[in-house]
């Protein structure tokens with residue numbers, strides 16, 4: 001598997017994946033609206049087949065992981081993509097990476113916590129506000145769990161030791 005920079009050739013595909021996964025081609029985080037297909041990111045591919053993507057946004061010394069999407073789970077795609085985003089954030093001088101997921105997304109909660117993220121904020125009922133902008137967001141999510149709350153995760157990016 002190889003991971004490369006997201007290029008203009010990938011943007012339509014990223015837009016389609018965002019629509020599938022997030023009920024619209026944009027995502028709302030805190031007070032920002034992001035168009036993932038316009039952001040920097042990485043694409044994971046197996047041969048000619050795209051198998052995952054991650055998009056991010058850098059500002060004020062922090063990196064927001066806006067989307068991460070592995071088409072086949074539990075095969076290492078997410079880890080490779082997250083490593084790339086963390087490396088890009090470090091290279092840009094960021095000291096923190098953060099991301100948002102929902103209460104039903106137990107796989108993502110496990111994934112982030114096992115990779116050094118901690119829960120930094122919980123917005124109980126936060127999805128009600130999101131649905132005003134994105135009425136297509138499903139009411140029932142992973143494992144049949146009602147989608148209600150936003151959970152923010154963050155990780156401090158310690159400088160890598162000099163070899």
Ligand SMILES: CC(C)(COP(=O)(O)OP(=O)(O)OC[C@H]1O[C@@H](n2cnc3c(N)ncnc32)[C@H](O)[C@@H]1OP(=O)(O)O)[C@@H](O)C(=O)NCCC(=O)NCCS
Pocket residue numbers: 021066067068069070071072073074075076077078079080100101105107108110111114
């Ligand atoms: C969250 C998400 C990105 C994780 O990606 P992933 O590709 O499944 O993650 P990985 O495969 O790298 O790691 C998951 C587990 O699989 C295990 N794994 C990795 N390669 C493996 C392999 N070849 N065989 C078996 N298990 C493997 C990892 O060890 C890891 O286990 P751990 O968490 O206990 O350490 C993925 O579930 C996803 O795309 N979900 C839908 C979109 C989403 O919810 N995004 C997050 C909110 S934006």
